[in-house]
């Protein structure tokens with residue numbers, strides 16, 4: 117069974133509130149789909165595990181037995197996708213280059229960009245007999261694109277592929293191009309986040325982004341803020357149904373996303389619902405900032421050097437900034453760039 121333009125529109129209509137699509141956006145999207153006038157999408161796979169593509173494919177196929185490749189190529193104009201396109205070799209590359217020449221394309225990048233070794237750890241295609249690195253292609257296409265989507269935490273912030281010791285010098289798309297990207301993080305990104313953002317871009321709607329470039333439709337609140345375990349007793353061991361997992365290392369207080377209500381795998385469950393901690397997969401600095409995952413010390417502030425599972429108090433005072441031994445009013449012992457705490461202890465957030 118394949119999905120038509122009408123089928124895609126029905127999907128967007130049925131999920132409009134969940135996808136953050138308002139009435140006027142849907143009206144414009146209907147026209148764009150009817151006329152095929154939306155910009156083509158060039159999807160580049162840089163240093164990645166293809167998990168975000170699998171996540172996208174999974175969402176479509178769980179709601180109906182539809183063909184995601186058909187959705188992307190025949191409904192949305194996807195000019196290039198290394199895993200889903202039927203074409204191969206120079207024919208596939210020529211389609212991408214034709215979209216590039218159209219000057220109205222959307223660039224979607226999955227994966228971090230290797231910068232070490234002149235970028236030669238990751239090639240995306242061959243142009244006129246020359247293998248082109250992800251670094252070269254993304255640097256060339258991003259400034260020309262109508263919009264740049266960083267799909268997943270690797271493209272958005274470096275993510276898993278840029279974790280220490282990062283021998284290939286992975287950096288985010290925004291870092292290497294200087295272009296303001298729309299970041300759709302997650303390890304992997306949720307398919308609704310990708311589809312909802314793409315639908316808004318196709319409809320020409322203005323996207324509201326937070327300071328990390330993430331759509332506020334999906335990344336407005338912390339996981340902790342709406343977690344059903346908020347306020348419950350703390351679990352002492354994994355597997356205690358309904359207890360708060362904070363003392364086992366849950367990073368929900370430091371992590372933005374709507375996993376609590378949206379859930380994963382077609383609304384089946386989500387990390388904490390499955391009695392696992394939130395590991396902070398949508399945040400800048402993931403995974404290093406959130407490692408070790410099962411440390412009760414929680415997440416490190418962005419830019420904080422790695423610790424060996426020490427508690428905050430080993431460097432910042434026995435009760436943390438603003439604690440009984442800190443006469444600074446919550447200021448002088450804070451790490452550089454740490455926002456004022458208002459006298460809270462480290463463990464409130466970390």
Ligand code: SF4
Nearest residue numbers: 343346360361366368
């Ligand atoms: S710490 Fe984690 S498990 Fe506990 S309430 Fe917050 S998000 Fe939920």
Ligand code: SF4
Nearest residue numbers: 375387394395396397
């Ligand atoms: S609950 Fe946390 S770790 Fe799990 S998918 Fe959501 S943001 Fe990522």
